[in-house]
Amino acid sequence: MTVEGTSVGGPARNSNFTSAGTIRNGNFLAACRGLPHDTVPVWFMRQAGRALPEYRAIRGNGSILETIANVELATEITLQPVRRYGVDAAVLFSDIMVPIHAIGFGMDIIPGIGPVAEQPFATATDLKRLRPLEPPEDIPYVLDTIAALTNELSVPLIGFAGGPFTLASYLIEGAPSRTFHKTKALMLGHPELWQSLMARLTDLTITFLAAQANSGASALQIFDSWAGALHPKMYETNVWAHLQRILAETAELGLPRICFGVGAGELLGLFAESGAEVVGVDWRVPLSEARRRTHNKVALQGNLDPAVCLAPWPVVAQEAEAVLAESGSHPGYVFNLGHGVLPETDPAILEQLVELVHTKGRVKNTEADVAS
Numbered sequence: 001m002t003v004e005g006t007s008v009g010g011p012a013r014n015s016n017f018t019s020a021g022t023i024r025n026g027n028f029l030a031a032c033r034g035l036p037h038d039t040v041p042v043w044f045m046r047q048a049g050r051a052l053p054e055y056r057a058i059r060g061n062g063s064i065l066e067t068i069a070n071v072e073l074a075t076e077i078t079l080q081p082v083r084r085y086g087v088d089a090a091v092l093f094s095d096i097m098v099p100i101h102a103i104g105f106g107m108d109i110i111p112g113i114g115p116v117a118e119q120p121f122a123t124a125t126d127l128k129r130l131r132p133l134e135p136p137e138d139i140p141y142v143l144d145t146i147a148a149l150t151n152e153l154s155v156p157l158i159g160f161a162g163g164p165f166t167l168a169s170y171l172i173e174g175a176p177s178r179t180f181h182k183t184k185a186l187m188l189g190h191p192e193l194w195q196s197l198m199a200r201l202t203d204l205t206i207t208f209l210a211a212q213a214n215s216g217a218s219a220l221q222i223f224d225s226w227a228g229a230l231h232p233k234m235y236e237t238n239v240w241a242h243l244q245r246i247l248a249e250t251a252e253l254g255l256p257r258i259c260f261g262v263g264a265g266e267l268l269g270l271f272a273e274s275g276a277e278v279v280g281v282d283w284r285v286p287l288s289e290a291r292r293r294t295h296n297k298v299a300l301q302g303n304l305d306p307a308v309c310l311a312p313w314p315v316v317a318q319e320a321e322a323v324l325a326e327s328g329s330h331p332g333y334v335f336n337l338g339h340g341v342l343p344e345t346d347p348a349i350l351e352q353l354v355e356l357v358h359t360k361g362r363v364k365n366t367e368a369d370v371a372s
């Protein structure tokens with residue numbers, strides 16, 4: 001498996017591949033493509049951050065965007081969970097709102113609240129505030145952090161971006177929302193403006209993902225976290241084409257792409273048809289059912305409930321083993337939580353969880369094995 005050159009943002013390079021194209025530390029990448037490997041790989045969404053005391057010791061005060069812009073700090077924070085947990089992949093310490101902030105839309109991330117827009121998106125005039133992202137000038141710290149990490153890591157690095165609906169919801173609502181009523185009202189009431197907004201955000205996401213890949217990321221995840229707020233037909237009509245374009249235009253980067261949404265069980269089939277190699281599954285849908293809904297076309301990632309990790313270890317172990325059993329030892333499977341690590345999680349539990357997955361997560365690599 002090699003990474004081909006690409007016209008999207010320049011030539012691709014990736015330090016997790018040798019010049020001969022041999023994957024190092026390749027269980028995660030192999031699982032993403034359903035290729036033979038021995039042990040179920042594991043990583044955790046939001047593994048770098050609030051649950052770790054070493055993170056809190058160096059994070060300090062101030063905006064998380066300031067920490068992300070500090071290459072030394074962002075590099076160290078990305079490395080911390082790899083050292084402590086022994087996970088099979090690192091995920092870049094960043095945020096889906098970074099490119100929106102970088103182009104000067106007026107977006108900050110407020111502690112205890114989340115992304116907040118100084119002036120929410122409301123009319124066609126606001127399209128002018130969404131200029132194209134221009135790497136490396138707009139995001140030098142992101143690309144420098146990735147470059148630094150590729151010299152340090154012995155596991156693949158996952159880059160990521162926000163999906164189009166999720167980004168739009170923060171811009172339109174102006175802050176996190178439970179109902180997404182303003183977003184849906186604009187989508188349904190002003191369809192031409194909605195499609196223009198989607199096109200701008202899709203362009204931005206493609207550029208952001210390509211820049212990360214070309215700086216050394218080994219895989220890419222699209223967090224359309226709140227897409228599950230939409231009825232499947234509404235998603236298919238108003239959003240799905242833009243996700244498809246993101247995946248079509250990043251396909252030539254040669255990296256596995258993961259598509260994930262919370263509460264998106266009814267969208268799993270669309271995600272599987274979008275062009276992604278991997279579909280993330282939250283804890284609401286058993287993996288066996290997710291496999292049926294995706295017609296066995298993609299690898300799956302997930303899906304232990306993050307809240308389970310707050311229970312005593314015997315309970316966590318029992319639930320994790322149940323998730324592994326649901327995976328059916330399928331070669332196209334990556335163990336993860338069904339959403340991000342909760343801040344209250346004891347890091348020792350996650351250490352034990354990684355060890356359990358590595359010990360008991362065996363893989364069947366032939367059709368006969370999988371059928372048995």
